[in-house]
Amino acid sequence: MAEPVYRRVVIKLSGEYFAGPHSFGMDQPTIDRIAGDLIAARQLGVEVAVVVGGGNMVRGVEVSSRGVSRPTGDTMGMLATVMNCLALEAAIERRGAPARALSAFVMPQVCELYTRGATHKYLAEGRIVLLGGGTGNPFFTTDTTAVLRAAEIGAHAVLKATNVDGVYTADPKKDPSAKRFDRLTHSQAIEGGYKVMDATAFALARETSLPIIVFSIAEPGSIGAILRGTGHGTIVAG
Ligand SMILES: Nc1ncnc2c1ncn2[C@@H]1O[C@H](COP(=O)(O)OP(=O)(O)O)[C@@H](O)[C@H]1O
Numbered sequence: 001m002a003e004p005v006y007r008r009v010v011i012k013l014s015g016e017y018f019a020g021p022h023s024f025g026m027d028q029p030t031i032d033r034i035a036g037d038l039i040a041a042r043q044l045g046v047e048v049a050v051v052v053g054g055g056n057m058v059r060g061v062e063v064s065s066r067g068v069s070r071p072t073g074d075t076m077g078m079l080a081t082v083m084n085c086l087a088l089e090a091a092i093e094r095r096g097a098p099a100r101a102l103s104a105f106v107m108p109q110v111c112e113l114y115t116r117g118a119t120h121k122y123l124a125e126g127r128i129v130l131l132g133g134g135t136g137n138p139f140f141t142t143d144t145t146a147v148l149r150a151a152e153i154g155a156h157a158v159l160k161a162t163n164v165d166g167v168y169t170a171d172p173k174k175d176p177s178a179k180r181f182d183r184l185t186h187s188q189a190i191e192g193g194y195k196v197m198d199a200t201a202f203a204l205a206r207e208t209s210l211p212i213i214v215f216s217i218a219e220p221g222s223i224g225a226i227l228r229g230t231g232h233g234t235i236v237a238g
């Protein structure tokens with residue numbers, strides 16, 4: 001079997017995708033399927049840290065438009081990401097593989113606090129490490145969290161597993177004539193204003209020379225295919 005292209009990665013999983021065919025909440029078959037894909041990725045010999053979004057439950061901007069302050073709405077969003085991590089941790093462990101959820105917030109009754117040291121330790125033990133709570137700060141996203149954590153732990157790439165198969169010249173859900181890029185630079189992604197990831201995430205990835213691969217999570221096995229270099233997606237790199 002081909003050697004994996006990257007030895008340590010941060011995988012950003014769309015929170016929205018956790019809802020499966022529903023518009024809200026956690027769809028267990030979808031979470032179980034993602035757990036299987038992550039275990040297969042780990043079995044390639046890759047150290048896997050995962051940042052999960054929270055859009056299946058709370059997005060700060062939406063909540064704050066209904067009356068709470070933006071920082072409070074964002075805190076709710078970050079707590080939603082912790083819940084997704086706990087669901088994924090349970091799904092991975094039910095399949096017999098070791099995982100460990102860490103949170104950006106101190107919540108000792110729930111899970112351990114995120115630190116670089118703890119992440120390295122659990123990755124070295126062969127666990128899939130699930131990073132909840134975003135950056136711990138409002139006004140950021142889990143895309144930015146994924147790049148930040150990747151830079152902190154010395155990951156070789158960020159894999160953004162989402163609901164489109166790459167970066168397009170325009171939102172492909174709105175513009176059927178949009179064209180997909182195979183590859184583009186961080187600067188091109190920022191200047192193009194492509195909304196598949198926020199500009200803060202692209203800018204931090206440029207600053208830290210981290211490649212980002214945007215690909216669809218909908219295809220079972222897509223994470224492993226990207227890691228083997230045979231997947232279908234857009235590479236955003238230097
Ligand atoms: N230029 C673009 N290329 C690809 N996707 C885009 C683009 N502009 C907007 N999008 C939209 O970005 C969405 C993915 O971003 P987002 O909803 O933040 O995903 P996630 O839930 O994975 O964080 C896609 O559903 C797609 O419709």
Ligand SMILES: O=c1ccn([C@@H]2O[C@H](COP(=O)(O)OP(=O)(O)O)[C@@H](O)[C@H]2O)c(=O)[nH]1
Nearest residue numbers: 015053054055059060074077134135140142
């Ligand atoms: O560092 C962070 C990460 C996330 N969030 C909040 O958590 C929500 C869920 O994250 P995100 O929208 O990135 O999830 P996804 O789009 O992947 O489902 C966001 O809307 C924000 O309100 C935040 O405030 N700071």
